[in-house]
Amino acid sequence: MKLYNYFRSGTSFRVRIALNLKGLDYDYVAVHLAKGEQHGPTYRALSPDGLVPLLELEGEPQPLRLSQSMAIIEYLDEVFPEPPLLPRDPLGRARVRALAQTIACEIHPINNLRVLKYLAGPLALSEAQRAEWYNHWVMEGLRIYERRLQQLAEERARQDLPPSVYSYGDTPTLADCCLVPQIVNGRRFGLEYDGIPLTLAVYERCMQLEAFQRAHPSRCPDAE
Amino acid sequence: MKLYNYFRSGTSFRVRIALNLKGLDYDYVAVHLAKGEQHGPTYRALSPDGLVPLLELEGEPQPLRLSQSMAIIEYLDEVFPEPPLLPRDPLGRARVRALAQTIACEIHPINNLRVLKYLAGPLALSEAQRAEWYNHWVMEGLRIYERRLQQLAEERARQDLPPSVYSYGDTPTLADCCLVPQIVNGRRFGLEYDGIPLTLAVYERCMQLEAFQRAHPSRCPDAE
Structure with missing residues (x-):
């Protein structure tokens, strides 16, 4: 492969x-x-x-x-x-996919390299304007992620389940695969991530796992 | 529901x-x-x-x-x-999801209402600059869609299968659910869609189906 x-x-x-x-x-x-x-x-x-x-x-x-x-x-x-990266039940799968798509459809496409290049090139935006753009869309999306985690935590509490360890449940899912790179990317741009404590706690727990650590950009063969 | x-x-x-x-x-x-x-x-x-x-x-x-x-x-x-909206086999599912995500992750998020509002508001871009932005990202994404359809057509030809009727195979899938709204939206902005004949042919075939016609914005109760 x-x-x-x-x-x-x-x-x-x-x-x-x-x-x-x-x-x-x-x-x-x-x-x-x-x-x-x-x-x-x-x-x-x-x-x-x-x-x-x-x-x-x-x-x-x-x-x-x-x-x-x-x-x-x-x-x-x-x-x-x-190990499964999506739950077995359709509702759980829908929840995990919605979390993943909150990153993959609401944040990442608006801030990837080709869009940032278009802002700098054809639109000739200043570095400050581009930073503001990046910050705006990342935080807008992550606040949605946070509210989803909050809502899922309330659902679990109503069912007398313990809090999730990761974004959804006790094992990492597709949602965590999408969340962690977004948090790492934003750190590079200096984001401080105020007001999203549940999201950051999930990120920290993921980063304790070797699978996440080993995938980090700094550990890649082409890292600069 | x-x-x-x-x-x-x-x-x-x-x-x-x-x-x-x-x-x-x-x-x-x-x-x-x-x-x-x-x-x-x-x-x-x-x-x-x-x-x-x-x-x-x-x-x-x-x-x-x-x-x-x-x-x-x-x-x-x-x-x-x-009727199924995804094929039964993992490879077919991956192909359909990649087509759907080409619309949902490469085109739509960059051009939705909230992004266009940000371009007009905080960034004070002119109407012409916003139209150019819209056109650029829609056509960049649809050209990718076209190349995927081309590649899938070649795969089918190698297996002596007839051409697909819709984006993938003989029945509409998740990919068509994503494609058709994007084409309709772009028409409203005056896009002419040069150079994507396979994509437009799929769109036309979908729009012959009552399920697609009835979902069209012009048929909605809140249509203006």
């Missing part, structure tokens, strides 16, 4: 965590986004979208190549079911 | 299509996004995120409320499996 990815890409980080949680070995293939390698002919021949991550699995007559981090993680969870 | 939604919201439109494809009746509850009703106390008491759509199902001791359109559609597909 090969993972085409980039140390600083949050969506790549999600898949690295999932592969580690599943105990799956993979070859790390670096695609240097900041240098534009994703637009070069070598990578474009593999990937129709020029985006990372791309997971390549052996297959006949040719390898299988999977795109989109959440789709990749759900595929891994279906094909390698242990 | 109640769907809190807004006629012009693309994510609401996705869920309306899915409910129609499943043959599920629902009460349409309008939340007027342009007037900011999603931030009012009535809606906030139901929804922690102030986003639409929100699907409410009967439950004890209180109703179940589900957020995030793709998570809602996957829940519906698990609880009401016929």
Whole structure:
């Protein structure tokens, strides 16, 4: 199995965590986004979208190549079911997917490298305006995440269940795979994350696990 | 079942299509996004995120409320499996999810109402700059969608399968639920969609189905 990815890409980080949680070995293939390698002919021949991550699995007559981090993680969870990254019950699955999509659809797309480049290039926004943009959308999304965790905690309390250890329940899920890279990315931009204590506590508990630590950008072969 | 939604919201439109494809009746509850009703106390008491759509199902001791359109559609597909909106095999599911996420993670979040409002308000961009922004990200995402359809068509040809009728295979899927609202939304902004013939052909075939027609913004009770 090969993972085409980039140390600083949050969506790549999600898949690295999932592969580690599943105990799956993979070859790390670096695609240097900041240098534009994703637009070069070598990578474009593999990937129709020029985006990372791309997971390549052996297959006949040719390898299988999977795109989109959440789709990749759900595929891994279906094909390698242990340990599960989604609950067994439909409601639990809907809760975990909604948490994951709060990161993947409400925060990350608005703040990724290509959007920040467009703000700096065609729109000629100042560094301060770009920082304000980044901060605004990250915190708006994380406050939604926090309210979801709050609501889930209240649901568990009504059922006399102990508080969740991770975003949903006692084991890491797809939601944690999405949350942790977003928190790490924001730290790099100097965010202080006031007012989201439940979210930060989940992050801290995830980062105590070797699967999350080993997937961290600073531990990647292409880290700068 | 109640769907809190807004006629012009693309994510609401996705869920309306899915409910129609499943043959599920629902009460349409309008939340007027342009007037900011999603931030009012009535809606906030139901929804922690102030986003639409929100699907409410009967439950004890209180109703179940589900957020995030793709998570809602996957829940519906698990609880009401016929007709399926995702293929049965993990690879097919990964392909459909990657198509859906190409719309839901690469296009829609960058162009939704709250982002366009931020461009007009805090960033004081001109109407022309906002139109250029919208056009840029929609077409960048749809060209990725087109290349994915092309690649899938080649895969089917290698297996001697006939071309897909919809985005993936002979029945509408989660991918079509995401694609059609994006095409409709862009038409409202005057996009002409040059260079994406496979994508437009899928759109046209979907729009021949009553489930898609009936979900269209112009057919909604709150249409203006």
